[in-house]
Amino acid sequence: MKICYFDHVATNPLYPDVFEAMVPYFKDEFGNPLSIYELGTRAKDAIEKSREKVASLINAKAREIIFTSSGAEANNFAMRGIALARQNEGNHIIVSRAEHHSILNSARFLEKNGFVVTYLPIDKYGIVDPERVKKSITKETTLISVIHGSSEVGTIEPIREIAQIAKEREVIVHTDAVATAGNIPLNVKELGVDLLSMTAHQFYGPKGAAALYVREGLRIVPLIYGGIQEGGRRAETENVPAIIGMGKAAELAKAEMSFRMEHSGRLRDRMIEGMKRIDNVYLTGHPAERLPGHASFCVEYIEGESMLLLLAAKGIYAASGSACTSKALKASPVLLAMGIPAALAQGSIVFSLGRENTDDDIDYLLEEFPQVVQRLREMSPYAKGWGDKKAEVECV
Amino acid sequence: MYSEKVMDHFMHPRNIGEIPDADGIGMEGNPVCGDVMKIYIKVKDDRIVDAKFQTFGCGAAIAVSSMVTEIVKSKTLDEALSISKATIANELDGLPPEKMHCSNLGADALKNAIVDYKSRHAQ
Known part of the structure; x- marks a missing residue:
């Protein structure tokens, strides 16, 4: 049939070239990137090359990319990590009604833990009005999270305008770009966002690899504590094959x-x-x-x-x-x-x-x-x- | 997700449509929540001789409607009233748990159709 x-x-099927790039890391190249012998350092080098490719897809610096296991984790990390990092500056967070469950349920978690959340309405097309963002910002606002592109209705939000308003009021802006990254050109510098979530399986990469862009110099509280991987911001023994696959998928997405x-x-x-x-x-x-x-x-x-x-x-x-x-x-x-x-x-x-x-x-x-x-x-x-x-x- | 029997009744539903001169019509459900079933019955000598349905809803709802209109035929009204949600689910070799409450409205719609018949008959 x-x-x-x-x-x-x-989800997307895995691009054959991506699969080929991953295969060695399931087999001979199985080293732990923290190990000091060559089997480990080769894995570490491969991860760093992958980081550069992912960064390049959204015009970020390699050190601004934190690998995560999923888009949902990247969204949880952004919401909780920034809310907690800035809790001495304020307890108000703004999200929109167009968000994915991983943002909405993170917002509800924060609400239960003393934060105040504003849920911005959307119009009949699913668009968030930047003027509403402006009116919703208070002295307590520390973070705004608005989805970049909706997987449910396809609408792309005016993130650049929202980020500009946020910047004037010194509010951090996160965008969930899981549906857009790898599918339309993304430039974090032009968009003006401080954080951005993306996931490999939305652009022909594997499941199990995703990333959170965190603007250089921005402090974020980890979601997963442990070793010094990802600059101490996200502990795990890396999912090397998936990360390599994400890098290859990012390279192909950019070229195509x-x-x-x-x-x-x-x-x-x-x-x-x-x-x-x-x-x-x-x-x-x-x-x-x-x-x-x-x-x-x-x-x-x-x-x-x-x-x-x-x-x-x-x-x-x-x-x-x-x-x-x-x-x-x-x-x-x-x-x-x-x-x-x-x-x-x-x-x-x-x-x-x-x-x-x-x-x-x-x-x-x-x-x-x-x-x-x-x-x-x-x-x-x-x-x-x-x-x-x-x-x-x-x-x- | 669904049993073979559910899929069979969904893909090839029996007894679709209206009975223009129905003796009883019963409706159950709400399109806001999910499923809506409308059951038409034809009654002769306290026995259901024909049944048809119209349904707005998911695969389970359509299969339930098809099944209930099948099993009710040639049953007496009392026998028909004893058909429960469990009877229909069993006849379909089971329904997913989340579909038991919202989509399994066949017994209720049938009950409403019988009540409608009886109220018309009483006059």
């Missing part, structure tokens, strides 16, 4: 950046154009300020998980922010924060494209998807409209 993988926000953006952007535009032909399907997120490979919709009168299952039966893999799809049985908070009615949010479907997708994939999707929608609408009690549904009632 033909497989169309449209779930690059979930314009090709990847053009390719997935063009396919995405074809997909969005084709979807417009189906009645009552709405694009979610910003129409222009969005990730090149990201097309997300709400399909009225049907539910996301059943769409995913019917698509999967045809070899098409996608994602949904519906309540039934999430194990927590809650609709995507980002969709709800954008003001999308909860019943419509149930029809969420997210397609995210990558370098290996083809025009044939788009043709196949555009042929199959209308049938999936029709089939589910035929069995929906709402096929003729919502009627007097209780859809706006809060779910208990």
Whole structure:
């Protein structure tokens, strides 16, 4: 069966060249980078080369990159590490309603531990208004964290404007760039951010390697205490193969950046154009300020998980922010924060494209998807409209 | 995630649609939380002779609707009222735990349809 993988926000396949670069470090080059003999120093050198490549992808200095095990860890580290490092200066933190759970749940942890958190609203496109950021800053504010690009709705946030406002008020800015790093050009100096999270498996690298950029001179409290790895800021016996893979993936992402953006952007535009032909399907997120490979919709009168299952039966893999799809049985908070009615949010479907997708994939999707929608609408009690549904009632 | 039986009933649902001259119609659920099931029954001599459904919801919800409309046919109203969430889940070779509460609404929708039939019949 033909497989169309449209779930690059979930994870990416490992690029073959990346795998090849990793292989020696699973085999002969197994040394601990802290060991003083050559087996160890070779591993250490390889890690440092990888650090340079990762730094180069976002125009940072190598010493500004701290390797972590995941994007979630990088986000936890940024939130807790800066909140604690600056707690003598203030206890107020600002995040947006567009954030990933790893930021939101870190914020909730900090709230339980005496910090005050402001959750910035987002508009119907999922965008944070920099003016709202400005108004939310108090004398107590130490950290602002706003996502760079949303994996749920594809919207790219005005981080540069937000960072500029923060800088004027001497507030530290973190951005979660897990969905954007390696997929669109990133320059930490131009963006003006102090911290940035990224993860390798979002740009054809392996799982288990990620990084937090920490601007030179900025103090951060470790999340993991132990040895002197990563300048004493993050202890572990390094996951050498994964870190090597991340470096290689960063190098390839930089070299292929314009090709990847053009390719997935063009396919995405074809997909969005084709979807417009189906009645009552709405694009979610910003129409222009969005990730090149990201097309997300709400399909009225049907539910996301059943769409995913019917698509999967045809070899098409996608994602949904519906309540039934999430194990927590809650609709995507980002969709709800954008003001999308909860019943419509149930029809969420997210397609995210990558370098290996083809025009044939788009043709196949555009042929199959209308049938999936029709089939589910035929069995929906709402096929003729919502009627007097209780859809706006809060779910208990 | 789902048993083969659930997938079979999801991929090939039985008894989809409305019964225009139904004797009883029952609805359960809320699109805000997840699933909504609407069950139509046709009754003759206290026995359910036909049942159809319309469902908004996930794979489990559709499979539950399909299964409940299958097992209820030719049952007496009293027998139909004794069908529980557990009966339907068992018939489907089990449901994931998180789907037991939200998606397993077939028994409730059926109950509502029978209540609707009885209230119409009482008049």
